[in-house]
Amino acid sequence: MLASSSSCWLAVTLCGMEAAKRAAVEIVKTLSERGYQAYLVGGCVRDLLLGREPADYDVATDAVPSEVMAVFPRTWAVGAQFGVVLVPIPADESCENLEPGPASHHHGCVEVATFRSDGTYTDGRHPDAVRFSKDAREDVQRRDFTINGMLLDPMNADEVIDYVGGRSDLEAGIIRTIGDARRRFSEDKLRMLRSVRFAARFGYEIEATTLAAIRELASQIRVVSHERVRDELTKMLTEGRARRAFELLDASSLLREVLPEIAKMKGVAQPPQYHPEGDVWIHTLLLLEKLPPNSSPTLAWGALLHDVGKPPTYRVAPDRIRFDGHVEVGVRMTERLGRELRFSNDELEQVSALVENHMKFAEVTRMRESTLKRFMRLPRFEEHMALHRMDCLASHGDLSLYEFVKEKLEQTPVEEIRPAALVKGQDLIAAGYKPGPRFKEILSAVEDGQLEGRLQSREQALAYVRKEFSP
16 A cells, blocks of 8 residues: 554544644653663654654664553553564553554654664664664664764754764755765665655755665565565655655656656657657656645546557557657556555555546547547546646646546536436336346446436436337
């Protein structure tokens, strides 16, 4: 799936991020009062320094998991072997009644992690062994990027403790690994994609030696699970800087490893009368640039993949460049990629539908009324509209077809687009028709007449059936 839910996620919905911050500070305070070291750490410190609302709050402490669990009555030992315990946010009665549970990002809970140093990472994700530490300086050395390696002490006037140069890199707009880049990326290959995502999200540059290490190790991203890769790519697509993210994926050599279908768009020319902007890659980048922040994942993936079938169908005809059958090919490629990336069935169906129908807008002024109404009642049609609008703005700029459909939607009552059926299968049986594949043809023809306004009652519909279809 592209998104996950849990009791912790629900807690954040009920309690809000202010509650999360208060809870994290209270955890630090409680641990400090028990004689432990404790600080806010990681992305929340970065975001607070940038004046952004953190997505979640993490705490680092020298208390080992058993000590953390002894201090707080309700906890979830989500990764105690690595020193990680979740403490749910008790913001109000609604949150208090929630049972903590595992979540992909632990939203609604504060992650409390013991200071540690890591051993080798045989699986490219988790350390084979960890050694708990009493030294915060040692703990931050094993983290990914300098901007994520700072500590904040809310018990000491919000003092920022920076052992890794994170504050200067934050001010300079640089994504840099902590310590040796090759080692950091070898420990967890997904960090290569995360570096791209952070650089795109914040408008930063990836530091030269960090970028060189990514290029050297890019092929190793293949060992990362499809689900983790999918989640990072989805964030890149929906955080508001999708174009920049994909430019960086290309520059870092990661694009051809994680999405070779997209990399193949580069250099695939298009007919200039329809696409004055350039090749398929440039068109796709321009479209991604128009994706608003927090777009739905399905719209975002539909935008990325809508022309994925063009490279394999490219040919130069006597009259112009053509992409015969690129929609059908694109749908098959989308379905294959979606299964590989473990999209949910619902998500894959919608993304495939966006790819399958994006060219139909060219026909809307010539469609029969029934065909147009069926088109407009596609599930989540607002995403089809949004994709078409971005597609036009990323090419010729002509929004006349978009405006035509928009006006039709505004002028057509919902009950005319999705009318109650005038005739059903049992009506045909009662009229003497034998059940079978022909029923679909008959019912579809009746619905056409209904959508076009020719059939307005059950009696009219049955008369039409008797006239056009013999029992």
